[in-house]
Amino acid sequence: MSQRGIKLPVAAAIALGALVFAASPGQALQPDEVLPDRKLEQRARDISLGLRCLVCQNQSIDDSDAQVAQDLRRVVRQRLVAGDSDSEIRAYIVERYxxxxLLKPPFNARTFLLWLGPAIVLLGGAVLVLWGRGRSRAGAPALSAAEQAQLRKLLDEREREPPT
Known part of the structure; x- marks a missing residue:
């Protein structure tokens, strides 16, 4: 077997391993944080997946290694053990932070710009583009017959000039 034949399967195996590793969700959860009750642990994971890490901002606390995420995971588990419902735990954390x-904040008076902001910016940009196009067309005066003839003459002379 040639040396090239050996390298290809090894490279493919490494690439496949990297792909599997990259595709798997980050598991920042520490072994000492896991609850012994499987149902409570699953509820904790479900709640944690909906809470944003305040440091990472685009990761859930379940996926983040930040200290604040660890602290929030512990709070979630402590409240579950204390008997709070999922909604009570979310309300407690939202009250504090x-x-x-929340990775998916509710639509209300405080968050409407968060939800509608991109659409407002997009519509505003479209209005500006359309307004600018209409204004540029309306602002250009029509050329008289003499001006059009002079323009044609200049363009013809420019086309006949050798390129520099």
Missing amino acids: GDFV
Whole structure:
């Protein structure tokens, strides 16, 4: 077997391993954080997946290694063990950190710009583009017959000139 034949399967195996590793969700959960009750642990994971890490901001606390994420995971588990419902735990954390801590914040008076902001910016940009196009067309005066003839003459002379 040639040396090239050996390298290809090894490279493919490494690439496949990297792909599997990259595709798997991050598991920042420490072994000492796992609850012994499987049902409570599953509820904790479900809640944690909906809470934003305040440091990482685009990761759930379940996926983040940040200290604040670990602290929030512990709070979630402590409240579950204390008997709080999922909604009570979310409400407790939102009360302390605000709607920002939710990966999917509710639509309300405080978050409407978050939800509608991109659409408003897109519509505003479209209005500006259309207004600018209409204004540029309306602002250009029509050329008289003499001006059009002079323009044609200049363009013809430019086409006949050798390129520099």
